[in-house]
Amino acid sequence: MHRNPARPLSPHLTVWKWGPHMLVSILHRVTGAGLATVGAAGLVWWLVAAASGPEAYQGFTSVVTGWFGLVVGVGLSWAFFQHMLSGLRHLFMDVGAGFELRTNKFWATATLPGSLLLTALFWLCLAKAG
Amino acid sequence: MRLETPIARVRGLGSARSGARHWWLERLTSVATLLLFIWLAVALLRLPSLDQPSVVEWLRDPFAAVPMILLVVATFWHLKLGLQVVIEDYVHEEGLKLFAILLLDFFVIGGVALAAFAVLKIAFGAASGPVL
Numbered sequence A: 001m002h003r004n005p006a007r008p009l010s011p012h013l014t015v016w017k018w019g020p021h022m023l024v025s026i027l028h029r030v031t032g033a034g035l036a037t038v039g040a041a042g043l044v045w046w047l048v049a050a051a052s053g054p055e056a057y058q059g060f061t062s063v064v065t066g067w068f069g070l071v072v073g074v075g076l077s078w079a080f081f082q083h084m085l086s087g088l089r090h091l092f093m094d095v096g097a098g099f100e101l102r103t104n105k106f107w108a109t110a111t112l113p114g115s116l117l118l119t120a121l122f123w124l125c126l127a128k129a130g
Numbered sequence B: 001m002r003l004e005t006p007i008a009r010v011r012g013l014g015s016a017r018s019g020a021r022h023w024w025l026e027r028l029t030s031v032a033t034l035l036l037f038i039w040l041a042v043a044l045l046r047l048p049s050l051d052q053p054s055v056v057e058w059l060r061d062p063f064a065a066v067p068m069i070l071l072v073v074a075t076f077w078h079l080k081l082g083l084q085v086v087i088e089d090y091v092h093e094e095g096l097k098l099f100a101i102l103l104l105d106f107f108v109i110g111g112v113a114l115a116a117f118a119v120l121k122i123a124f125g126a127a128s129g130p131v132l
Helices: A020-052 A054-064 A067-094 A101-129 B006-010 B019-046 B052-059 B062-090 B094-123
Strands: none
Touching: A020 A054, A020 A067, A020 A101, A020 B052, A020 B062, A020 B094, A054 A067, A054 B052, A067 A101, A067 B019, B019 B062, B052 B062, B052 B094, B062 B094
16 A cells, blocks of 8 residues: 655554654653652752761762762753753643644754753752862 | 442542642642752852751751752652652552552652651751751
């Protein structure tokens, strides 16, 4: 059967093509789940350590500044910015804006380099602050 | 033979008529967390150091302690609403789903209580010592 490839393909259970909006949608969930578990636990740990005294805080900082802590930290900060940007995109879409195909694809794609850029900026600021 | 009426069978299934509130609170808490995390980032960057004495001195100020507690509440509220939807989407077995949501609620309430207690302990100037 002949199919004109220029025509849009109607959605089907098994016939579909990955688009940036799909990637960003599932990333929103994955990053959200990561932040909600690891990120939230880290936030509580930081506050409890600060309230417990210098020794407990030392335990927290030694883990966070170790190589494992840094890997998790970079991952969490990226997850934070990715979730933040796609969340902002969701807020705009919630009021009915940005559903045109081009606009939708543009802003979905923009969240990806955007989150990487913000992550890099965040760690630059952190390195500068010492 | 089933002795229940059709209405009894459908009760508890389908819309519980609270979805709009869940959806709205998820948006409300998302805006709150966004603003509060911007505040946190700016506040931490302005600190001379991120060591324990600097953080404690900063959190003694009510204008740091109160937003920090709000941040904890907004964040945990937001993550509860979000993770609940994820659980409801992927966990289909009714008992396991209920158990997962129960665990989530315990995690959220425990996390908020612990974090808020830690902030208040600092803010009220208690001598430093183990929280737990």
